[in-house]
Amino acid sequence: MSLLTKHHTHLEAQTLAAKKAAKILGILSTKEKNDALHVLANHLEKEYKRILEANNKDIEAGRDKEYEAAFMDRLALSKERIIEFANGLREVAALEDPIGEEISSWTLDNGLKVSNVRVPLGVIGMIYEARPNVTVDATGLALKSGNAIVLKGGSSAIHSNKAIVDVMHEALEKTTIPKEAVQFINSTDRKTTQQLFTKKEHIDVLIPRGGGSLIKAVVDNATIPVLETGVGNCHIYIDQEADADKALSILINAKTDRPAVCNAAETLIVHQRWLNENKQGLTDALKAHNIAVHGDSMIVDAIPGAVLAEEMDWEKEYLGLEIAIKTVDDIDEAIQHIEDYGTKHSEAIITEDQSSARKFMSLVDAAAVYHNASTRFTDGGALGFGAEIGISTQKLHARGPMGLSALTTSKYCMTGSGQIR
Amino acid sequence: MSLLTKHHTHLEAQTLAAKKAAKILGILSTKEKNDALHVLANHLEKEYKRILEANNKDIEAGRDKEYEAAFMDRLALSKERIIEFANGLREVAALEDPIGEEISSWTLDNGLKVSNVRVPLGVIGMIYEARPNVTVDATGLALKSGNAIVLKGGSSAIHSNKAIVDVMHEALEKTTIPKEAVQFINSTDRKTTQQLFTKKEHIDVLIPRGGGSLIKAVVDNATIPVLETGVGNCHIYIDQEADADKALSILINAKTDRPAVCNAAETLIVHQRWLNENKQGLTDALKAHNIAVHGDSMIVDAIPGAVLAEEMDWEKEYLGLEIAIKTVDDIDEAIQHIEDYGTKHSEAIITEDQSSARKFMSLVDAAAVYHNASTRFTDGGALGFGAEIGISTQKLHARGPMGLSALTTSKYCMTGSGQIR
Incomplete structure (x- = not known):
């Protein structure tokens, strides 16, 4: 017509x-x-x-x-x-x-x-x-x-x-x-x-x-x-009480499954104690997937090949096989970092501690918050909506x-x- | 605290x-x-x-x-x-x-x-x-x-x-x-x-x-x-098939109950044939409530004291005892006038013709559309919401x-x- x-x-x-x-x-x-x-x-x-x-x-x-x-x-x-x-x-x-x-x-x-x-x-x-x-x-x-x-x-x-x-x-x-x-x-x-x-x-x-x-x-x-x-500067926070297998599997999936999309992870925030116990595992996993690392000084010490992160690394969507890694002393510091640099898209906590999970899920302000799962599920198709016109990162x-x-x-x-x- | x-x-x-x-x-x-x-x-x-x-x-x-x-x-x-x-x-x-x-x-x-x-x-x-x-x-x-x-x-x-x-x-x-x-x-x-x-x-x-x-x-x-x-340039459209008692009662209520609020009527659109049959009733009702009339030439002829409307009268929220009145040949002209001058707040049709009512309700683009009722009901309290922070005239x-x-x-x-x- x-x-x-x-x-x-x-x-x-x-x-x-x-x-x-x-x-x-x-x-x-x-x-x-x-x-x-x-x-x-x-x-x-x-x-x-x-x-x-x-x-x-x-x-x-x-x-x-x-x-x-x-x-x-x-x-x-x-x-x-x-x-x-x-x-x-x-x-x-x-x-x-x-x-x-x-x-x-x-x-x-x-x-x-x-x-x-x-x-x-x-x-x-x-x-x-x-x-x-x-x-x-x-x-x-x-x-x-x-x-x-x-x-x-x-x-x-x-x-x-x-x-x-x-x-x-x-x-x-x-x-x-x-x-x-x-x-x-x-x-x-x-x-x-x-x-x-x-x-x-x-x-x-x-x-x-x-x-x-x-x-x-x-x-x-x-x-x-x-x-x-759609702008997604998504974080994976590996808590002190994270299961190492789940943490590494989710991190690698969120970072490498489709690095160019908005629900891919761009920054890893890791609890110091977990890092101390899982230095080698994390290093191996990142290396096996050719992921370039920009980290704070503790990460530069812990992970061979990591370069010191600049301010812009915390803000950046790499959209490729690069990641920023920040160490924290506690969950509050992790939540604050997400508040300061996140784009309110998708944020995940990996932990076996239910009360930390609840705290993260309720205090982090984002379209989607995850406990023990990859940020890659923020997607109309994956959630069963059939099709999507985009992913809203606004509140209204x-x-x-x-x-x-x-x-x-x-x-x-x-x-x-x-x-x- | x-x-x-x-x-x-x-x-x-x-x-x-x-x-x-x-x-x-x-x-x-x-x-x-x-x-x-x-x-x-x-x-x-x-x-x-x-x-x-x-x-x-x-x-x-x-x-x-x-x-x-x-x-x-x-x-x-x-x-x-x-x-x-x-x-x-x-x-x-x-x-x-x-x-x-x-x-x-x-x-x-x-x-x-x-x-x-x-x-x-x-x-x-x-x-x-x-x-x-x-x-x-x-x-x-x-x-x-x-x-x-x-x-x-x-x-x-x-x-x-x-x-x-x-x-x-x-x-x-x-x-x-x-x-x-x-x-x-x-x-x-x-x-x-x-x-x-x-x-x-x-x-x-x-x-x-x-x-x-x-x-x-x-x-x-x-x-x-x-x-x-909140900006409400609300219209009452009195259709050819309107019941005169309902039409006048709704018009007077929408115009005079609280003229300064956003859900009050500011313009009456009236079908020529209805006007011809109800000239006296309309004139009396408006006069009884001291409502000043700005109308098109047909209204100026029909209603003693009416002054010729200017372009701005169709756009204006009088928020007082004044009204603009436009005559139309058919419902399409009424709908077009609302499209041109309405603020997408509240719009009413008065008619006994169900198909005209359906047409008006589906084609008029507004937060609230009415058939045979006063626009004054677009209100959180009146609708039973308890309290309202305002009346949205946007779509998102x-x-x-x-x-x-x-x-x-x-x-x-x-x-x-x-x-x-």
């Missing part, structure tokens, strides 16, 4: 079109939305070659710019990855529709019926970096939750993203969702992005997804409410992995027969 | 003290918090004379400045009003404690226990105008929900607010709540307020409560997340009347036995 025939190039026209489309999309039935997601999935699979051709342009440009291998990995698409994207949309179609859910309802003594129902936010502005999968994932979650979406991806993936959106637009023509519900900002200039940050009259929320500097740019410049996602609206319901708001619907106060 | 003995005069020290106090307050038991609220209530009643003396200074200063009568009314305290404040605190003590509530919990296949629990936001910055009752109400709600509060009231009530906080501080000395959990910014200069708007490292959320210009100043200048409250976090749970966030607590991914 199409609301506008003329091709709009300007941001104003695009965000307005998204707002109008959101009105139609917001009241579609669950079946209409699910059918559309399947049409999108099938069409992406059918047109995978066009997407790969566009992706090649981005890959070539990336090679010219000598991007890092990990970056190129995330950018590169394949037939298999496009099938994964399509299957992701089918999974979103299978999720329960949050829209229309009656959160609560009651009747006042005067007979006025009160019903608080879940409704879409309206228009979501998605600002992200070089992962073309976000173009598909975010669109799927937005449409399922009845929201229009304005996509602003990174310049390094612009051909891939454009091709994906073109294919999705063709697919939407065959559905009851207006294709204007998906808007792609085909521009890499800073001015357009700035404009997007302040289009409060058309966009209801901005969701930045990417590195720390991207997120900071959005938070600092947006006048639209922001759902802050949604905290932790955000699924479909984070893309909704509520509305009080009052039905009366003339009630007055 | 007291954390700091030295008297701190600077904002930085005050907000830091609030943050430290929040850590202690956040893990107190329900009983400790409720006991403290009763101590506060009793002490306010006992020391009412000191508060009235301070209030007199504000009243005298207000007379010198020739404030409006309604403003002076809201500023003036009495023994009875202070007893009301104290009883308000006792009512908050009687409300269920949201903190510690397990919102959801489940166990992953690997045995990891996941529990999502409700926790305090931390520190609330409350920015408000000349109602000393907010000083007590907001403090009660903050403390009950485990949050410290930084109070910045209007300069016209500064003596009253200071005296109330002094009395509350004395009372807190006798409780397990650190008195630093309640901070009063004893300053009226703009620079201090600006500093408060950006103390992101100490304050978790700002709640402005007052007129439109206050709220706009906070939203435009804050870098801390804001819970936007909380929408509509905000009770205790709007002052909380959530935290995932994961308990394992060595689980890794």
